[in-house]
Amino acid sequence: MANSAIELEPNAATKHAIPISTVALPPASDFHCAFQKIAHSLKIVIFSAKINVLLPFGPASIILHYLTNHHGVVFLCSLLGIIPLAERLGYATEQMAAYTGPTVGGLLNATFGNATEMIIAIYALKNGMIRVVQQSLLGSILSNMLLVLGCSFFAGGIVHYDKKEQLFNKGTAVVNSGLLLMAVMGLSFPAVLHFTHSEVRYGKSEVALSRFSSCIMLVAYGSYLFFQLSGRESSHYSRIDIQEGSESDSQRQNQSQNRAEPEDEEEEPEIGLWESIAWLALLTLWVSILSEYLVNAIQGASESFNLPVAFISVILLPIVGNAAEHASAVMFAMKDKLDITLGVAIGSSTQISMFVIPFCVVVGWMMKKNMDLNFQLFETATLFITVLVVAFMVQDGTANYLKGLMLVLCYLIVAASFFVHVDPSSSDD
Amino acid sequence: MMASTEEEKTGLQEEAITINGSPLAVRKMQTFEHIGSLAAVAQSYGPRSVKSRILKSIYIVLIKAKINVLLPFGPLAVILHYLTGKHGWVFFFSLIGITPMAERLGYATEQLACYTGPTVGGLLNATFGNATEMIISIYALKNGMIRVVQQSLLGSILSNMLLVLGCAFFAGGLTHPHKDQVFNKASAVVNSGLLLMAVMGLLFPAVLHFTHSEVQYGKSEVTLSRFSSCIMLLAYASYLFFQLKSHRSLYNPIDSEVDEGQDAKEEDNEEEEEPEITQWEAIIWLAVLTIWISILSGYLVDAIQGASESVNMPIAFISVILLPIVGNAAEHASAIMFAMKDKLDITLGVAIGSSTQISMFVIPFCVVIGWMMGKQMDLNFQLFETATLFITVLVVAFMLQEGTANYFKGLMLILCYLIVAASFFVHVDPTADDN
Numbered sequence: 001m002a003n004s005a006i007e008l009e010p011n012a013a014t015k016h017a018i019p020i021s022t023v024a025l026p027p028a029s030d031f032h033c034a035f036q037k038i039a040h041s042l043k044i045v046i047f048s049a050k051i052n053v054l055l056p057f058g059p060a061s062i063i064l065h066y067l068t069n070h071h072g073v074v075f076l077c078s079l080l081g082i083i084p085l086a087e088r089l090g091y092a093t094e095q096m097a098a099y100t101g102p103t104v105g106g107l108l109n110a111t112f113g114n115a116t117e118m119i120i121a122i123y124a125l126k127n128g129m130i131r132v133v134q135q136s137l138l139g140s141i142l143s144n145m146l147l148v149l150g151c152s153f154f155a156g157g158i159v160h161y162d163k164k165e166q167l168f169n170k171g172t173a174v175v176n177s178g179l180l181l182m183a184v185m186g187l188s189f190p191a192v193l194h195f196t197h198s199e200v201r202y203g204k205s206e207v208a209l210s211r212f213s214s215c216i217m218l219v220a221y222g223s224y225l226f227f228q229l230s231g232r233e234s235s236h237y238s239r240i241d242i243q244e245g246s247e248s249d250s251q252r253q254n255q256s257q258n259r260a261e262p263e264d265e266e267e268e269p270e271i272g273l274w275e276s277i278a279w280l281a282l283l284t285l286w287v288s289i290l291s292e293y294l295v296n297a298i299q300g301a302s303e304s305f306n307l308p309v310a311f312i313s314v315i316l317l318p319i320v321g322n323a324a325e326h327a328s329a330v331m332f333a334m335k336d337k338l339d340i341t342l343g344v345a346i347g348s349s350t351q352i353s354m355f356v357i358p359f360c361v362v363v364g365w366m367m368k369k370n371m372d373l374n375f376q377l378f379e380t381a382t383l384f385i386t387v388l389v390v391a392f393m394v395q396d397g398t399a400n401y402l403k404g405l406m407l408v409l410c411y412l413i414v415a416a417s418f419f420v421h422v423d424p425s426s427s428d429d
Numbered sequence: 430m431m432a433s434t435e436e437e438k439t440g441l442q443e444e445a446i447t448i449n450g451s452p453l454a455v456r457k458m459q460t461f462e463h464i465g466s467l468a469a470v471a472q473s474y475g476p477r478s479v480k481s482r483i484l485k486s487i488y489i490v491l492i493k494a495k496i497n498v499l500l501p502f503g504p505l506a507v508i509l510h511y512l513t514g515k516h517g518w519v520f521f522f523s524l525i526g527i528t529p530m531a532e533r534l535g536y537a538t539e540q541l542a543c544y545t546g547p548t549v550g551g552l553l554n555a556t557f558g559n560a561t562e563m564i565i566s567i568y569a570l571k572n573g574m575i576r577v578v579q580q581s582l583l584g585s586i587l588s589n590m591l592l593v594l595g596c597a598f599f600a601g602g603l604t605h606p607h608k609d610q611v612f613n614k615a616s617a618v619v620n621s622g623l624l625l626m627a628v629m630g631l632l633f634p635a636v637l638h639f640t641h642s643e644v645q646y647g648k649s650e651v652t653l654s655r656f657s658s659c660i661m662l663l664a665y666a667s668y669l670f671f672q673l674k675s676h677r678s679l680y681n682p683i684d685s686e687v688d689e690g691q692d693a694k695e696e697d698n699e700e701e702e703e704p705e706i707t708q709w710e711a712i713i714w715l716a717v718l719t720i721w722i723s724i725l726s727g728y729l730v731d732a733i734q735g736a737s738e739s740v741n742m743p744i745a746f747i748s749v750i751l752l753p754i755v756g757n758a759a760e761h762a763s764a765i766m767f768a769m770k771d772k773l774d775i776t777l778g779v780a781i782g783s784s785t786q787i788s789m790f791v792i793p794f795c796v797v798i799g800w801m802m803g804k805q806m807d808l809n810f811q812l813f814e815t816a817t818l819f820i821t822v823l824v825v826a827f828m829l830q831e832g833t834a835n836y837f838k839g840l841m842l843i844l845c846y847l848i849v850a851a852s853f854f855v856h857v858d859p860t861a862d863d864n
Binding site for chain 2: 171174175178179181182185186188189190192193196205206208209212213216217219220223224227384388391395
């Protein structure tokens with residue numbers, strides 16, 4: 001690590017507290033300058049975050065894929081290798097958002113916020129592993145609402161033990177959870193239709209209905225973005241009390257909210273606009289490559305570790321995609337900024353249910369795969385119950401460690417259920 | 430959007446009572462001077478003026494409202510029924526023909542309510558508020574089309590909670606784009622709690638049936654349904670008492686002392702109601718319109734099966750989506766209009782109150798009527814409908830808790846309704862023996 005002033009947590013606000021002036025930029029020359037800039041960029045993006053110690057696992061998994069046949073090890077290595085890449089992707093997005101202003105920045109965060117899950121899902125879709133796609137996206141929502149929220153509440157409650165409970169903005173939480181509830185409701189109808197055996201053409205109707213619903217959900221997501229970014233007054237969406245003319249919309253993922261810290265109000269992006277775009281593209285490419293190996297290794301890993309594919313999809317894959325958000329949510333809870341935590345957790349879940357899932361259905365439609373919204377009965381029921389319960393629980397606007405503990409324990413129960421769960425049709429992909 | 434008579438009146442005033450939600454319960458106040466003079470004229474009972482009074486009455490009720498342009502479709506439907514065999518046309522024409530009559534029925538009820546005072550007026554509104562749905566259901570019941578009854582009533586609840594509320598929030602939000610609209614949280618919460626309980630009461634026969642845990646398969650649920658219906662009717666009676674007598678203050682809308690400058694026609698000071706027709710005329714019109722609607726409903730219900738085949742739509746879709754849109758059209762229009770005038774309490778009263786009325790009164794009433802007719806009408810809506818109803822009510826109840834509304838929430842509700850409608854488009858009954 002070049003600079004010990006850099007904090008440990010990924011996406012921490014204080015990471016950006018390094019003033020640019022301490023980094024000596026070379027004087028303008030030509031090739032030498034470019035080389036210096038690249039090296040400097042590399043240093044900031046790759047070498048300055050501690051999480052990047054996990055980076056070598058990526059290439060290691062590729063090597064292992066070709067050298068050995070141990071799918072399990074390949075799977076684990078690519079899993080570990082994607083984690084820092086996902087985090088860096090978030091960092092690059094946030095850096096770019098610093099240049100583009102709040103609106104486009106919000107859009108960027110909205111799109112790339114769950115880029116990792118999207119990429120993994122699209123690869124799985126290409127391989128025809130439709131159940132894996134459904135389960136990993138569903139697991140992402142469950143993990144956000146139970147695990148991330150639970151860990152944050154728990155950690156925040158422990159750290160602020162003297163305060164008995166932490167407060168957050170009730171109104172925003174209720175509105176956001178109401179939206180999530182409606183989105184989940186929209187997603188549930190194809191499954192309910194299928195399981196009440198009441199379709200016109202068995203097997204075909206629900207795909208048609210799913211595609212229609214997905215288009216509608218994408219329209220809803222578009223208006224959701226428009227609604228939030230259109231600068232409403234008196235809105236609940238300016239959760240962050242520090243509105244210094246920078247972003248004030250809640251669509252931002254946690255990365256951008258770091259900058260609204262009271263002690264750090266200016267945005268000092270660390271890399272140039274073009275650099276961030278280049279890094280964005282590079283990291284996306286890198287994540288795609290690793291995802292391919294990851295997805296290909298799922299089946300083999302499931303057999304070699306003796307874990308159900310459902311468990312891998314619902315529990316393990318989302319943990320990877322969510323790792324960075326998880327860490328920052330916990331950190332914000334410990335700093336008593338629960339609004340941001342809630343925004344991360346619930347906002348990410350809403351984004352997945354209103355954007356990523358319908359988007360995957362549409363992509364599947366174009367790829368001619370039969371991806372539909374018919375999550376099986378168990379998953380659908382779990383999702384609905386979870387969203388309902390969490391929506392009720394955030395209503396009172398307080399959090400303490402017991403609530404967090406309960407959420408985490410619920411997540412353990414859900415995880416255990418998936419450990420002993422096989423698909424009823426048992427024709428797994 | 431169908432222009433209702435409210436558009437023609439220059440002044441509108443909501444009374445404190447939002448009695449179980451039908452728009453008829455909303456006291457509208459007219460400030461036309463010539464209406465007042467007409468009313469004065471109508472007081473005279475001389476024989477010479479009977480004919481002119483009748484003509485005036487016909488003019489006021491039938492001609493003045495713009496929605497009555499749809500009136501000719503009614504007789505057309507009857508003619509088509511006898512001339513051709515095209516059930517599709519008959520169905521659609523009678524559908525369109527009922528719409529203005531449902532609205533006029535509401536108007537007549539409201540006029541009568543002006544004379545009878547708030548309590549009986551509330552009762553009138555409560556009874557006649559969903560008269561159209563009730564009449565259609567009773568005809569369908571007589572034809573033995575039990576699934577149509579269940580689905581049309583269920584569709585009415587869904588349409589009220591999702592489509593009407595969604596359109597109203599959306600329209601209101603677009604009209605007031607810069608802030609959220611507020612409504613009286615307390616009464617919304619109470620009403621949605623009641624609705625949830627009513628839906629819960631409706632669910633148990635279905636749950637019993639689908640967990641295959643009945644004592645006598647097929648018979649137990651009918652018995653349970655009849656018992657539940659009697660209990661629900663009792664609950665409804667106490668609900669009326671609660672609203673009209675003991676807890677009226679709960680239903681006061683949010684005070685509009687905070688200036689809502691958009692509403693130029695704010696008239697909080699004018700409390701007089703100037704009915705446009707006399708009491709007897711109102712009663713007569715009520716009877717005439719009811720008979721008229723019954724006749725058309727007869728043709729409508731007879732044409733459902735044929736229309737479903739000729740237009741190639743599942744009967745479920747027709748019953749759940751199309752029929753309720755007709756029955757609710759007038760309420761729909763007035764709810765949207767009140768939302769645009771920033772009187773969301775009335776809108777909520779209309780939507781949620783109508784849903785509550787259907788679930789606590791109309792549905793149990795139909796079960797009881799079916800009991801008397803010897804038909805096996807029960808509360809066992811099929812699993813998909815039951816699940817849809819429960820999920821919808823839960824989600825909407827949750828969403829109303831906040832007390833604010835904006836166009837995005839309205840849009841979400843409308844989109845959810847589209848998804849529900851699409852589900853019913855590809856839905857057939859599992860038993861596949863449709864009525």
